[in-house]
Amino acid sequence: MKSKKKIVLAYSGGLDTSIILKWLQKNYNAEVIAYTADIGQEIDKKKILKNAKKLGVTKVVIENLKDVFVKEYVYPMIRGHAVYEGVYLLGTSIARPLIAKRQIHIAKKYKAYAVSHGSTGKGNDQIRFELGYHYFAPKIKVIAPWRIWKLNSRKDLIKYAKKNKIPIPKDKKGASPFSVDDNLFHTSTEGKVLENPKNQAPEFIFQRTAAPEKAPNKVSYVTIEFKNGDPITINSKKLSPSNILQKLNTLAGKNGIGRVDLVENRFIGIKSRGIYETPGGTLLMTAHRAIESVTLDKETMHKKDDIMPKYAQLIYNGFWYSKARFKLQKIVDLKKNKVNGSVKLKLYKGNMTIISRQTKSTAYSMKKVSFEENKTFNKSNVERFINFHKKKLKN
Numbered sequence: 001m002k003s004k005k006k007i008v009l010a011y012s013g014g015l016d017t018s019i020i021l022k023w024l025q026k027n028y029n030a031e032v033i034a035y036t037a038d039i040g041q042e043i044d045k046k047k048i049l050k051n052a053k054k055l056g057v058t059k060v061v062i063e064n065l066k067d068v069f070v071k072e073y074v075y076p077m078i079r080g081h082a083v084y085e086g087v088y089l090l091g092t093s094i095a096r097p098l099i100a101k102r103q104i105h106i107a108k109k110y111k112a113y114a115v116s117h118g119s120t121g122k123g124n125d126q127i128r129f130e131l132g133y134h135y136f137a138p139k140i141k142v143i144a145p146w147r148i149w150k151l152n153s154r155k156d157l158i159k160y161a162k163k164n165k166i167p168i169p170k171d172k173k174g175a176s177p178f179s180v181d182d183n184l185f186h187t188s189t190e191g192k193v194l195e196n197p198k199n200q201a202p203e204f205i206f207q208r209t210a211a212p213e214k215a216p217n218k219v220s221y222v223t224i225e226f227k228n229g230d231p232i233t234i235n236s237k238k239l240s241p242s243n244i245l246q247k248l249n250t251l252a253g254k255n256g257i258g259r260v261d262l263v264e265n266r267f268i269g270i271k272s273r274g275i276y277e278t279p280g281g282t283l284l285m286t287a288h289r290a291i292e293s294v295t296l297d298k299e300t301m302h303k304k305d306d307i308m309p310k311y312a313q314l315i316y317n318g319f320w321y322s323k324a325r326f327k328l329q330k331i332v333d334l335k336k337n338k339v340n341g342s343v344k345l346k347l348y349k350g351n352m353t354i355i356s357r358q359t360k361s362t363a364y365s366m367k368k369v370s371f372e373e374n375k376t377f378n379k380s381n382v383e384r385f386i387n388f389h390k391k392k393l394k395n
Contacts, residue, residue: 034060038062072098092183
């Protein structure tokens with residue numbers, strides 16, 4: 001008996017990918033392998049296994065990628081200070097390349113002829129997934145249900161789910177859920193009342209940050225130590241990359257730090273409004289810039305600032321595996337071996353303040369900057385310096 005063709009689906013266990021799982025079985029007469037990457041999202045492995053098997057899946061693959069995600073994807077991005085359109089720390093964008101890479105690995109392992117994802121036809125994630133697929137398997141077939149099926153609305157999905165006895169989750173108010181993506185780095189929430197930018201985001205949608213006004217009345221402190229540009233300890237305790245980020249998420253989240261309400265420009269040309277929570281990442285970004293300020297020279301820092309918008313845009317648009325991003329990463333990491341030391345932050349009701357920076361680096365000279373010592377800095381050269389730059393005013 002000839003075995004069925006195989007499709008590897010990026011499966012979250014939620015409503016949309018459960019519907020897609022059933023739809024793929026019906027429309028492609030194929031065996032669907034459900035693939036779940038555990039990158040720190042809220043995950044119920046037993047529920048995923050139960051739901052997938054109830055829908056006729058015999059092979060479910062769940063991989064713990066939390067440390068890989070933080071060390072090989074989040075940390076390089078933090079070193080580049082990547083921020084899209086001024087505020088977005090790229091939490092969803094940075095997760096998709098890793099999922100795509102591992103999904104292709106599973107497809108090759110089980111000799112699947114196709115991969116599939118649950119990204120909508122209007123969003124960025126379809127691009128991020130498919131550029132990742134192409135990098136690792138240029139000839140593999142990609143099935144994007146949202147671009148080809150006739151289920152054109154949330155109402156259609158609910159109807160399909162009921163017909164096929166697929167459980168329909170509810171949000172905290174008992175209605176169909178917002179569109180939520182979460183991983184160890186962030187949580188994003190879109191849809192429903194948020195689609196109108198004049199509406200205030202309801203407080204109940206926030207999952208990992210307290211409202212600043214309800215945060216503790218007591219100040220919290222945290223010290224982050226860096227080695228070769230990456231964090232290695234929290235309050236002098238050495239932790240794995242995923243545990244460092246989890247610890248910072250908890251500290252920042254309870255103090256109301258890391259919320260962003262953004263109307264962004266999607267790659268495909270649509271504006272969308274989303275609520276992002278990136279508590280630990282917000283602390284890391286601030287602390288990393290602070291330690292670089294006392295360890296790197298001006299030219300290196302300014303070069304990094306110059307390339308950052310392009311670097312962030314490449315990640316946002318799905319070009320993590322592009323030659324352009326690889327090239328910029330080399331610039332980002334050129335002197336990361338000099339970025340060593342610790343930064344102490346004060347956290348209080350949605351705010352963070354840099355308390356201290358400590359390093360053995362000699363990039364920052366107390367002698368040169370001091371008002372009390374003038375021997376190590378020749379002020380007589382300053383007039384010549386100013387006169388040279390006066391000529392540039394006419395250029």
